[in-house]
Amino acid sequence: MILVSEMGDETFIIAALMAMRHPKAIVLSGALTALIIMTVLSTGLGRVVPNLISRKHTNSAATVLYLFFGLRLLYIAWRSDSKTSAASQKKEIDEVEEKLESQQGKSSYRRFFSRFCTPIFLESFILTFLAEWGDRSQIATIALATHKNAVGVAIGATIGHTICTSIAVVGGSMLASKISQGKVATIGGLLFLGFSLSSYFYPPM
Template identity: 30%
Template structure:
């Protein structure tokens, strides 16, 4: 199994815990109690959103000088580590669409929009540029989102109360920081020192 897939899955699964899109999954699940359309909406929105992010990462790899890219990506991963430590809140208007579009439509649109500029989307861009393997990174980031969000859909608020959010965020932040340091040192990527 590729390291791009494994790292992308693990980092995103941890980073997603407590993220606004996981909070959105909790909210939609408790409001509509229809897990299948919610999960399908999450999956499609994530695939498209992270697919676009992966393509952007690949474009960056092809068009930015490797020595500059290494420093930008290393700094980006370290910034992601800091960002992961800041808890997300969800806006209620992100769920207002459900009354007009149905459960699937509301989930798809709110997840797609909530992921725009979110730390997991930016991490997908950075990991795609780091590993230069769009398919494995997008598969991993999508799988990581589902690992974190599907239990949220089925368990709702009961699960959130039992997860030590601060610990999970610290572990995810440590993983992003490690990726940043590894990138800066040229370890585990295509970058040369």
């Protein structure tokens, strides 16, 4: 789920562009730290929600949520074509580049935080954390953790984030400009629809 949700997403592009300018190991460690913390928070929320709402209602909400994301991604894939996708991807890359440029002038903050951690690590961590907050992968992780094993969800999501972010850091500059958003959206849409059917036909006991 994380692989198809994050591949080519804003967090993917942030890691790719930062790795083009800074040491890859530092960028990767900062991004992964943010994503792991976000994953733990998301799975934790997924376990708290059933204590407030019955498992039957949370499963129903998760089913509807998966269905919504699946149909939304398939709609995005249906509307996309090669020119529109390339233009959209270039626009998103430009937006991320502007965010990165806006961080360059904050030298005073860099000097302050450099006592605790390197500025590059903090940039990677903060930008990734903010980009991931409210993202579809975070919401889907919360929904999945409401009726599945939280440890399994956390491990699976962490592995997915690690693979995706590593790909972005190692070869992100090439993938970010050539990846087909239509294909990724189609795969993601079908996967979410599969989750929806699974939740509907195989509800938790």
